[in-house]
Amino acid sequence: MTLLSFCSAAALLHWLAAEIGRIAAAARAPLWWGALGIALVLWSLAYQVAPTVRLDIGGDRVSRQRGFDAPFLDNFNDPEPAHLPDRPWYAADTPPYRWTRDTSTVTLPGIGGDLWLLRVAAASGRPDGSSVTGVWRSADDLPVSLQIDAQPRTYMILARTDPYGDLRVTFEMPRLNIATDPRILGIPVFRIAASPTGTAPYRPSWMTLAWLAGALTGTAAILHRAQAPTTITALTVSVTALLFAWMIAARRMDLTIIAPTIAILIWIAYVLIPFVAAALTATHPTDDAAAAAGVTAGAWFVRMAGMVHPYALTSDLGLHVNNLADVARGVLLFTEGLPCRAGAGPQPYPPGGYLVLLPFVLLTGANRAALTLLVQSGTALLESLTTAIIWLLLRRADAGRHAALYGALLYAVAPPILRSYSVGELANLIAQAWVAPLLLWLTRARDTVSWRAALVGTMLTLIILLSHGGVALSTGAMLAVWLLLHTVWRRPSSQTSTSTRWRTMIPWRPIGVFAVAGIAALALFYSAFGYVAEERRIAQATLAAQGIVCPPGDPLLSKLNWWIPGLIFPPGAPVTPLVLAIGVTGAVLINRSQRGGLSAMLAACWLGTCASLGTLLISDQPVRWTIFVYPALCVGAGAALAELRRRERAGTLLTLTTLCFLIWYGIADWVRQVSEYLR
Incomplete structure (x- = not known):
């Protein structure tokens, strides 16, 4: 045990020395010191504006x-x-x-x-x-x-x-x-x-300048560690410095209140890069794994910066903190009330997401502030890894490095995902974090499933089923469609014997994987809630006696119009028509390119999402379909943008313009959500 501890400490020190060496090598560049000096001068000049x-x-x-x-x-x-x-x-x-x-x-x-x-x-x-x-x-x-x-x-x-x-x-x-x-x-x-009072020059806040310099240095270090091109690094650092200067001059308090937190989060994000890069390299050795790790770290930073901003308000964060505290005390079977549009009354609330976070309670402690930070940062980390998996899906399908990077960038600032953090739908997001690994598993399970792969698939499906009911329903619809497509696409010739035909057509091992996961989820959790249906009936009857009908029973066409076009076409919608069109186009291109595993997975995800909207037949509130389908949408969008980029200079210009617009839209929507939600 002592030798193991010594080896672990030595490995940690070696890693720290290597990372410090990387940062020092980047910091020795005269160009960087010049850029930092210009930024400090620019910020000091911005302080001379001194607004009221x-x-x-x-x-x-x-x-x-x-x-x-x-x-x-x-x-x-x-x-x-x-x-x-x-x-x-x-x-x-x-x-x-x-x-x-x-x-x-x-x-x-x-x-x-x-x-x-x-x-x-x-x-x-x-x-x-x-x-x-x-x-x-x-x-x-x-x-x-x-x-x-x-x-x-x-x-x-x-x-x-x-x-x-x-x-x-x-x-x-x-x-x-x-x-x-x-x-x-x-x-x-x-x-x-x-x-x-008085006139310029005004003394800058040197402490704020120090925090901003630390944030700018961390940004440059992340880009260097992610092996970003010099042009991208220079452009990002310049835009960041100019943004800070503008905020000092025009929105000073909005920046200074969060400046220390920004600097700290950026350097924590830097620490994530080598771990994610090592995992991606071990899975799919390529020289652009560091770039994917950098985008993943950026996704985590964007989520955390919005959640911990002093202006941020959330409606459900306290619920998840209380649930995690209950799980830490051994309470695993609990329910939460449904809104009237979803039918009212109690609903089983799976504890799987909290069980994933539970081991870290030993490190953070069980006081409320520590649990709150653990729920926020842990959820952001797990869900941000979807960014890396989207990159991995496209790289394994030989879609090219540009397609993989574009898909990852789009998911890093996905508006429906970021909005869910603001609302506090963290159990949904933890469950969603396991959907991407399951999508990766499905791309490999189209051909053959070993016993080890079957165990992995069972565990992934079980975790999703035990983490959130809505995500579990969408996942079940997707898996049913995937099994159907698998059966149709593997249909043998008419000359094959009947026994061989059934053995070849039917994906028996994946069916066994999903069946075992479903039976286990039923036995471990859902079987304890046989009384819920009666309690929901009583709750609905009680509300009906007060003149409140739950669910209200709106016409189906009205519900479809509200929950589908209403989330796409209005200004500020979470899913823009542009990204939807690009994502669908990319899915079609992937299907035409004979990438069987990836195309089958995308088709199952899209069709399964459509099938899950069938809940509107019995409820006025569907599952969060925008969150569930967004990874598949980003996979398709990455492939479509990469194909467009090949169309000479005009295609490259249009690709970069579209990508920059969608990134800007996601960040602007996140800022607006943090600023306006519950105000």
């Missing part, structure tokens, strides 16, 4: 959004007025506000400069109309005593930034005691705005 920073405390009536103030406030109460069914908060007579507590702090990180004029719209909030005297502090300045009147007024003080370039102001207020309100109440604050 405004926080609409409690929400903005004009945009009808609230919550953007929360990351900058410490020890404030929740926003008011409350959002009521018959009166939204922005339509209330009282403007939005938050109560401070006896000691509350406002922090504007990385704002830079030195002296700022702070305007605070506030009132005493005393029922008797009296004023109160409070103490306001900033950095090392002396405390300022201000008398706050009963009516809302704007108070101005000069506040100094700290040595790190952060503007921090603390309010110390006498407590308002109300017998019917247990909260700690100070004064209501309506708006805070900070404007620079």
Whole structure:
């Protein structure tokens, strides 16, 4: 055991030394130091713009959004007025506000400069109309005593930034005691705005510049480790530096609030590259495996950056954290309530995804913050590996390196996948993470299935069945179609004997694989929920007595129009008509190119997705078909774009333009989702 530990430590040190050597080799290039120096100068110049920073405390009536103030406030109460069914908060007579507590702090990180004029719209909030005297502090300045009147007024003080370039102001207020309100109440604050005093030059926030430099260095290191061409590296670094400069000048708080997290996540993403590259090289040795690993690391970064951004809100994350905690305590059989459109009542909630994450609880601990980070990062890592598998599917089918890279890039910023992270459909995404390996298994199972491969297929199918009901249903439909296609395409000649014909036509071993997985899932989990059907009937009857019909029973054509064209054609749809057309075209091209295993898998995935929409016959809410079909869509799109690229210069230009547009669309949709969801 000691020798094994020593060897493991030696291997780890050797790997660290090799990676540090790679980074050092890239950092020694004079071109890199010049680029970093130019970026720092550019960011320092952007700090000279010094825009007015405004926080609409409690929400903005004009945009009808609230919550953007929360990351900058410490020890404030929740926003008011409350959002009521018959009166939204922005339509209330009282403007939005938050109560401070006896000691509350406002922090504007990385704002830079030195002296700022702070305007605070506030009132005493005393029922008797009296004023109160409070103490306001900033950095090392002396405390300022201000008398706050009963009516809302704007108070101005000069506040100094700290040595790190952060503007921090603390309010110390006498407590308002109300017998019917247990909260700690100070004064209501309506708006805070900070404007620079004096003229340029303004002092940049050196700490923010350091974090941004670390992020830019990490970006360059990832591209170097992924063996990206020099042109791509230079272009990406330049665009990143310019984006940071624009945000410092125009959207400063949006960047500075996340700058440390961005830098840390980028370097964690760098660590993923050698592991993914080693796995891909061992599976399919090619010189572009590092590029696929780099795209996979980028996919993980994009997902994590959106989830942990201070602006991000989610509806279901807490559910999965609670479920993981329950599984850690040994609770494996539980249900969750279905929405009315899906039929209402309880539904078995498989624990497979949580069981996959369970061993890592030993490393992170079981406190809520650690479990939350584990659910987010673990789900993002497992699901991001689909990016590498899409590359592997196309490379194994001899579609070419460009097709494989294009397919991986499109999946890295897939809008329906990213939206699911924002909503918090993490159990769905963990189950979806195992679909891609199953697709890879299907491409190899068309010809022959060894006993070892049969075991792998059984385990993959079982994990999916035990991870999420919707993904399990879509997977079952896909496998049924695949078996049917397998039977039809392997039909022997009429001269073959009957026994041989049946033995050749019917894929007995894959059928056995799926049957064993299904029986095991039924025995291990679903057999414990025989009572659910009756409870759902009771729940539906109870709601019906209240005049609520679940599901509502919309006409089938209306449901199809809502859940299929409604997710494709409207502006900002998760699946654009362009990527859908390219994906279908690529699937047709793959079928024509006689790539049997890949074409059969794609056909099964598309037809199985269509079959799974049959749930609309009994429900008003289908499975998440956009998520399930997107890997197959990206495989086809990669092949189609690679074929288009071969059409001389015009084809290359059109390919790159289309690819850049789809990448931009995915990132812009993700930013919009993070910024607007639940606002």
